[in-house]
Amino acid sequence: MLKQRxxxxxxxxxxxxxxxxxxxxxxxxxxxxxxxLIGAGExxxxxxxxxxxxxxxxxxxxxxxxxLAAALGVLEEGVFDAEFALGIALLxxxxxxxxxxxxxxxxxxxxxWNDKSRISIMGMIALLxxWVGIVCLKALRADGTLxxxxxxxxxxxxxxxxxxxxLLGKRKLAPELSPNKTWEGxxxxxxxxxxxxxxxAVLFDRYVQAFSGIDYIAFAALALIVAFFSVxxxxxxxxxxxxxxxxxxxxILPGHGGLLDRIDxxxxxxxxSVAFLIVLMEAL
Numbered sequence: 543m544l545k546q547r548x549x550x551x552x553x554x555x556x557x558x559x560x561x562x563x564x565x566x567x568x569x570x571x572x573x574x575x576x577x578x579l580i581g582a583g584e585x586x587x588x589x590x591x592x593x594x595x596x597x598x599x600x601x602x603x604x605x606x607x608x609x610l611a612a613a614l615g616v617l618e619e620g621v622f623d624a625e626f627a628l629g630i631a632l633l634x635x636x637x638x639x640x641x642x643x644x645x646x647x648x649x650x651x652x653x654x655w656n657d658k659s660r661i662s663i664m665g666m667i668a669l670l671x672x673w674v675g676i677v678c679l680k681a682l683r684a685d686g687t688l689x690x691x692x693x694x695x696x697x698x699x700x701x702x703x704x705x706x707x708x709l710l711g712k713r714k715l716a717p718e719l720s721p722n723k724t725w726e727g728x729x730x731x732x733x734x735x736x737x738x739x740x741x742x743a744v745l746f747d748r749y750v751q752a753f754s755g756i757d758y759i760a761f762a763a764l765a766l767i768v769a770f771f772s773v774x775x776x777x778x779x780x781x782x783x784x785x786x787x788x789x790x791x792x793x794i795l796p797g798h799g800g801l802l803d804r805i806d807x808x809x810x811x812x813x814x815s816v817a818f819l820i821v822l823m824e825a826l
Contacts (some may be wrong), residue, residue, distance in 0.1 A: 550796050551697070554804070558693060558817025562686030570686075571616045572678045576606045577801065578673045582818040584800045585665035585793040599662055605729040606670055616677060618779045627678040628820050634671030638771055638778075640648075641810070645777045651739025656785060668809050675812035682823060687750075691742050692815050695765065696808045698738040699731035706730020715773075717735060722781040732769045737766035760822055767818060768811045779803070 563571060582603045586596040610630075615621035641664075643653065655661070679688035707727025715723040743761040747786035779802060783791065792800025802809075 589661035622681040631813045631817040675816040702734030703727035703731035771810040772807030775807040779806035
């Protein structure tokens with residue numbers, strides 16, 4: 543199982559790097575939009591939607607993607623609206639902060655959000671926010687550096703948590719949601735992500751533009767932010783799966799389950815990371 547998981551993760555990362563670095567913004571937005579629609583089909587299972595309602599949910603999200611693409615300026619060359627993207631990122635950050643509260647209170651207040659319409663709205667916000675954020679990172683740097691950096695940082699949290707938890711894990715993080723996750727694993731993920739973020743900072747300093755000491759501190763802060771929200775995203779998906787008695791969100795990825803099982807941390811980390819990087823790049 544672990545071998546299959548590693549093979550799938552490596553192949554996904556290679557495909558992502560090739561796609562992100564070789565296509566333009568419009569094609570990138572289209573490909574990521576298709577992935578978001580696949581994720582929408584999986585999210586519909588969390589809301590336990592029937593076939594017709596599931597189709598309606600996916601179609602609505604697809605139309606929303608088109609509207610956002612037009613609002614962002616993705617449909618035209620050179621007119622990307624970073625201020626609009628920042629607004630969406632801030633709203634996404636608020637949403638995932640509220641989801642942190644839902645995780646902390648689970649299962650006490652589950653009835654307050656546990657109905658089909660509310661879970662569907664949660665999915666719309668989460669998936670659309672992810673798409674806007676990823677496309678924004680591609681627009682900010684056409685070479686795809688920021689997209690790849692964020693995905694590697696989220697993966698570092700996952701990898702660090704997995705192996706540290708296996709070796710040292712004792713104190714359960716959220717036993718009612720995910721019995722295998724431990725606090726030791728969380729700190730292992732944070733530590734590895736700090737290392738990765740500082741490596742990226744050195745590379746940016748050397749090959750993109752000169753960094754000051756405060757910029758290095760900013761990248762370290764970004765690592766902590768990414769780690770926190772990655773864990774929240776993972777736990778929110780666990781909460782939704784437990785709520786509807788699902789083991790995985792799907793079966794599209796061997797060794798991982800569904801697409802959402804692979805990008806749950808990325809969904810939560812993207813909005814706040816995008817907001818942080820937009821502000822940081824303006825300051826650099």
